[in-house]
Amino acid sequence: MKKYNVAVVGATGMVGRKVLELLEERNFPIENFYPLASARSKGEELTFMGKTYTVQELTEKSFEQDIDIAIFSAGGGTSEKFSPIAAKNNVVVVDNSSAFRMDPTVPLVVPEVNPDDLKWHKNIIANPNCSTIQAVVALKPLHENYKIKRIVYSTYQAVSGSGIKGYEDLEKGVKGGTNEFYPHQIAFNCLPHxxxxxxxxxxxxxxxxxxxxxxxxxxxxxKITATAVRVPVFYGHSESVNLEFETPFELKEIRSLLSNSPGIVVEDDVANNIYPLARNAEGKNEVFVGRIRRDESVENGLNLWIVADNIRKGAAANAVQIAELLIKNNLLSR
Known part of the structure; x- marks a missing residue:
């Protein structure tokens, strides 16, 4: 099997470390590995695929090295500056930040939903927002079969979505400490912000x-509206999703369709208290769907409860899946 030279930008951060875990777990075909991070992490050592690597400082010359794929997990400002530099050096960037998501020249990809969009990349591919990823995995087959008219999103998002500072606020808060990151206490609270x-x-x-x-x-x-809420959960975003379709549906058809769609696990047996839970989704790459029921207040309305691990599927796994598709479909630039 051919192997590739891979860089991870932000390799020492929360998502970056999860990317390394996924690359190793999925036995990604790596020839040479380049861990890149900011100056403050330069010189740190990390273990990856049985080897010890020294973290390199990310500079404008980093992508003069022989790199095929770079997975960026270091924030929008870093991506805005360095992704175009990498792209000019024929490195294909998979970017976890929001920097390029709405750029019409950059594909925004969830592998289970729109993999064909990878074909028109210009060396930069955007990884969507974590809460969007898990939603559209479930919505894609429904939209194809019933044509969605309107979506109402209500999200309940884990503190790890804010990075290490949000995580630490909850850790300290449950022990009686005070916030340093969120504008209000997150422990035992919900922030609609x-x-x-x-x-x-x-x-x-x-x-x-x-x-x-x-x-x-x-x-x-x-037609879409959304309310996003931060909740005192460490990992796993939960979403109440209300849909209105153009065409009628039967609930058994919805359950069958979702059960047979890629990347989805249906957990929907309320008689036995079975429905998706954030703590059960932690550490898994799938999207879990349950509480499947009609919205009886509108014609052709449906309610879903959608849960996924925001750091794995919502960031790292999605990015690694994109990289795998680039290789499978021969879409690299080198």
Whole structure:
């Protein structure tokens, strides 16, 4: 099997370390590995695939090395500066930040949903927002079969989605400590505030879900609204998703369709208290769907409860799956 030269930018961060775990777990075909990070992490050592590597400082010359794929997990500012440099050096970038998601020249990809969009990449591919990824995995087969008219998202998002600072706020809070990152206590509380507020009253996170869903599903006519809430959970985003379809449906057809769609596990047996839970999704790559029931207040309405590990499927696994598809379909630039 041919092997490839892979860089991970932000290799020492929460998502970067999870990317390394996934690459190793999935036996990604790596010839040479380049862990890259900011100056403060330069010189750190990490173990990967049985070898010890020294973290290199990310600079404008980093991509003059012989690199085929670079997975970026280091924030929007870093991606904006360094992804175009990598792309000019024929390195294919899979970017976990929001920097390029709504750029019309950059594909925004969830492998179970729109893998064909990889064919038109120009050396940069955007990984969607974690909350969007798990939603569209479930929505894609439904949209294809019943044509979605309207979506109402209500999300309950884990603190790990904020990175290590959010995680530490919850850790300290449950022990009686005070917040340093969130504007209010997150322990034993819910904050209807993820990212910054915009002029329209929505947060940036909510608008990401709206715009990214339209782009990934290839349908700007979709009517979507969202409310995103940070909850005191370490890992695993949960979402209440209300849908209105163009065409009628039977619940047994919905359950069968979702059960047979890639990347989805249906857990929907309320008589036995079986439904998706964030703590059960932790450490898994699948999207879990349950509480499947009609919305009896509208014609052709459906309610779903969708749960996934936001760091794995919502970031690292999705990025690694993209890299695997690039290799499988011979879509690298070198």
């Amino acid at each position: 993820i990212d910054v507020f915009l002029d329209n009253g929505y947060t940036k996170e909510e608008m990401k879900m709206i715009e990214e869903t339209q782009k990934i599903l290839g349908d700007d006519s979709l």
